[in-house]
Amino acid sequence: MKSNSDMTAAYIDEQLKETHFHPRSSKFNVRNAWGVWNGFKFADYYYDVDFEYFCVRNSCGTYDICPMQKYYITGADAEAMLNRMVTRDISKLKVGRVTYLCWCTDEGRMIDDGTVFKLGPNSYMLTSGSPCIAWFKKGAFGYADVKVTDMSDNIAAMAFQGPTTCEVLKKMGLDGIETLNPFNFRHFPLNGDSDKKLMVSRTGFTGDLGYELWIAPEYALELWDALYQAGENYNIHPYGELATGMVRLEAGFILPGLEFNEALKTVRFEHDQTPFQLNLGWLVDFKKPHFNGRKALLKEKEHGPEYTLVKLDIDGNKCAEGSYLYNNEKLKKHIGYITSTMWSPVVKANIALAMVETKYLKGEIWAEIYYSKEMRPHLKVAKCILRTKPFWAPARTRAKPPLPF
Numbered sequence: 001m002k003s004n005s006d007m008t009a010a011y012i013d014e015q016l017k018e019t020h021f022h023p024r025s026s027k028f029n030v031r032n033a034w035g036v037w038n039g040f041k042f043a044d045y046y047y048d049v050d051f052e053y054f055c056v057r058n059s060c061g062t063y064d065i066c067p068m069q070k071y072y073i074t075g076a077d078a079e080a081m082l083n084r085m086v087t088r089d090i091s092k093l094k095v096g097r098v099t100y101l102c103w104c105t106d107e108g109r110m111i112d113d114g115t116v117f118k119l120g121p122n123s124y125m126l127t128s129g130s131p132c133i134a135w136f137k138k139g140a141f142g143y144a145d146v147k148v149t150d151m152s153d154n155i156a157a158m159a160f161q162g163p164t165t166c167e168v169l170k171k172m173g174l175d176g177i178e179t180l181n182p183f184n185f186r187h188f189p190l191n192g193d194s195d196k197k198l199m200v201s202r203t204g205f206t207g208d209l210g211y212e213l214w215i216a217p218e219y220a221l222e223l224w225d226a227l228y229q230a231g232e233n234y235n236i237h238p239y240g241e242l243a244t245g246m247v248r249l250e251a252g253f254i255l256p257g258l259e260f261n262e263a264l265k266t267v268r269f270e271h272d273q274t275p276f277q278l279n280l281g282w283l284v285d286f287k288k289p290h291f292n293g294r295k296a297l298l299k300e301k302e303h304g305p306e307y308t309l310v311k312l313d314i315d316g317n318k319c320a321e322g323s324y325l326y327n328n329e330k331l332k333k334h335i336g337y338i339t340s341t342m343w344s345p346v347v348k349a350n351i352a353l354a355m356v357e358t359k360y361l362k363g364e365i366w367a368e369i370y371y372s373k374e375m376r377p378h379l380k381v382a383k384c385i386l387r388t389k390p391f392w393a394p395a396r397t398r399a400k401p402p403l404p405f
Helices: 004-010 022-028 049-058 078-085 133-139 165-171 217-230 241-251 294-303
Strands: 034-037 040-043 061-064 069-074 098-104 110-120 123-128 147-150 156-161 185-190 193-201 210-215 307-314 324-326 334-344 349-357 365-373 376-387
Touching: 022 061, 022 217, 049 061, 049 241, 069 078, 069 133, 078 123, 078 133, 133 147, 156 165, 156 217, 165 210, 165 217, 185 217, 193 217, 210 217, 241 334, 241 349, 307 334, 307 365, 334 365, 349 365, 349 376
Parallel strands: none
Antiparallel strands: 034 040, 061 156, 069 123, 069 147, 098 110, 110 123, 156 210, 185 193, 193 210, 307 349, 307 376, 324 334, 324 365, 334 349, 365 376
């Protein structure tokens, strides 16, 4: 019979990887609640989902984004190649700026969304939640001078989010951090050492004030220690995937597997989505030269999308997870479905994102909600109200300097 060590050795290539911050963050995971993200051991939550949620909304929290995909795209043709592959006009991006964007198949179906950092005149960093390296390397074919390099394991990164984040970073010694504009990034010396370059971007996935910190892996633990020492009196705490799901919904942000299916992974025809269906038409720039999906997206813009992702306030407090939507209280005509939903503690409302047939958006929307009470099933028909703005978007998110908490 093989020993445990022999079995571990036999499957060593299938073991989950640990992030650069794992030696520190794992000590907070008292529930041993781990999931998986891109082959990494990743926290669903550390202590309590609600506690972590309120850390982000009331103080500050860290979210390990080491598993996020990070690609350097460099060379004289880097801009041209990126402009060919993504829907937004990269030529307008200035050095030191970040932008949100997406990329599509030739049929206009969305592969993924992410961010692009302009590091230098011919140098970019693209991030995405899922691996897309093969897609972008194919896109580089035919260009004389462009190189796509997978840097995912070579950059340690964490999101630092919440209303007190700026104060903590100032206490940590990042002079001038309060002057950083949203979607800008800047380099700082870590602990006063100019050889340890810390890149800080004013970006995030929470809809609140926040930053993302990027550094070489060998300095990851030093960064963690410096940040947690500075945040000791600010209730700093790591938060996991479940709390992230709550704050991103309040901000109205989308997630693959919920609001959209990644086009390269779907099997059934049109079981994926387009930017227009996801209310991301503002990411599609038809003024620039040809890009992937342009013809299909232009046609969809002219005729309008069949479905549109919308924000809903749902009457009452019963969770509408998995609910169907109808055009009247009698549930005669099925017109859509809920993609994500929650009772929002800060908004004090039952909120949701939903896919609705576009032609029904000017009429009434009702949700068919099934729930359990003392092990008995119940049905509630709840009226829904369309919302056009994010559920949660405090002024400090975009203010410079950030407004006091």
